Amino acid sequence: GRPTTGDRWNPPELAARAAYVIRGNSAGAMTRAAPDLYPHQWSWDAAFVAVGLAHVDVVRACRELDSLFAGQxxxxxxxxxxxxxxxxxxxxxxxxxxxxxxxDDAPRSPRTSGICQPPVHALAVERIAEIAAAHGGPAAAHVERWLPGAYDRLLAWHRYLVRERDPQGRGLLTIYHGWESGMDNSPRWDPVYAHVVVGDDLPPYARRDTAVVADASQRPEPAEYDRYLWLVEQLKRARYDDARVRPHAEFLTTDVFASAAFAVANEALASLARRLGRPEHDELLGAAERFRRGVLDARDEASGGLALDVDLVTGDHIRVETIAGFAPLISGGLDTAAERALLALLRSPRWTGHPALRHPVLPTTSPSSPEFRPRAYWRGPSWPVMNWFLAWMLNRRGAKDVAGSLRAAALAELSDGSFAEYYEPVTGEPLGSLDQSWSAAATLDLVL
Ligand code: 9YW
Known part of the structure; x- marks a missing residue:
């Protein structure tokens, strides 16, 4: 049964159980994203899981990413x-x-999906190297030996994104599917999905997620899911060839959140290039600058400085208050006044300061906005992994105060010990899959 929300775990107990959960989700070289709901390796999950693993076993952390790289x-x-x-x-x-x-671009083995997720991997590698260096000894030596190979994989990944996902150089990544944002049914994709028309030749299918999570109201609706699958068929028709996908895509939008993560990831990879004596340092810093600028230019004054996406099919700005709007706090480059204002918005009653919240976490959609639905996946619940990631990025940019509060709030939410995929932010009820690997990984990094 579900743990009661009243019974809290203290940090050492919580970290011990988190390590146990990740171990239990292991399927050899890869860690399943969740024991039943997601029994494979997901891209950004793997990056986050590897950071958690680095605290307990650096060799496994590297192996986690190698397993992902094998699918490149x-x-x-x-x-x-x-x-x-x-x-x-x-x-x-x-x-x-x-x-x-x-x-032929896809590997025959291992088998993979045909789309991608936010490029947080270089950030994970940077963090793993930090954790290993702090441990010293054989852990640090292992990572030193592993870094050059990882660097090559990451460089190819970043070059793909620059070349194929920002061909016009606007400094914003383009996505072909809501799944690519990692925030599947976020209300920011509603207008983009609105013009995806499912053909009557959509091959039949049976969902799995609603068989595992019994309460269907926590999952995307049938009409949403049909569109997800329809887009997969469209991508297949284009044989997953970016040049063929782009001109006819029914779903095509910028992703400010992924773009911000990419800006910082380029910064991290540039540092790694310097450390390894590789010649791509300036290229990578240039990419960091280009995407930082793209995110800054996406800010909307009327939305309090949140960054907004543009639906690339209609050209319209997507005006919803989601967690992604805080992208400029991830990639940086704001002047002092603008940064203060955006941090103040984050702490305001529209967000973490909302009086109804059980913990001052950042929900996926503003509780003050009409789109807010507190149990529905990316439409409102708070995701521990996102709170942790944001705190990590804020800390990296020097916003220590806000980072500290978010860390504390995320940990308080996680201290029910369920490692839920997401939480009802008003009641604190754990939702979705339990024992989710990245929730456990976030816990390890928060506690240890
Ligand atoms: C899906 C694994 C993934 C995450 C995504 C999240 C969900 C389900 O689970 O996607 O069917 O792809 O939205 O961000 O990587 O945890």
Missing amino acids: WRTGMIPHIVFDPSEEGYFPGPDRWASAELT
């Missing part, structure tokens, strides 16, 4: 799912994606 495409794309060959209980699985059947 010839184009450099790191796919959003690397499938565990011994596991068949997930939909859409490798047969539905059929990536290796449709393009």
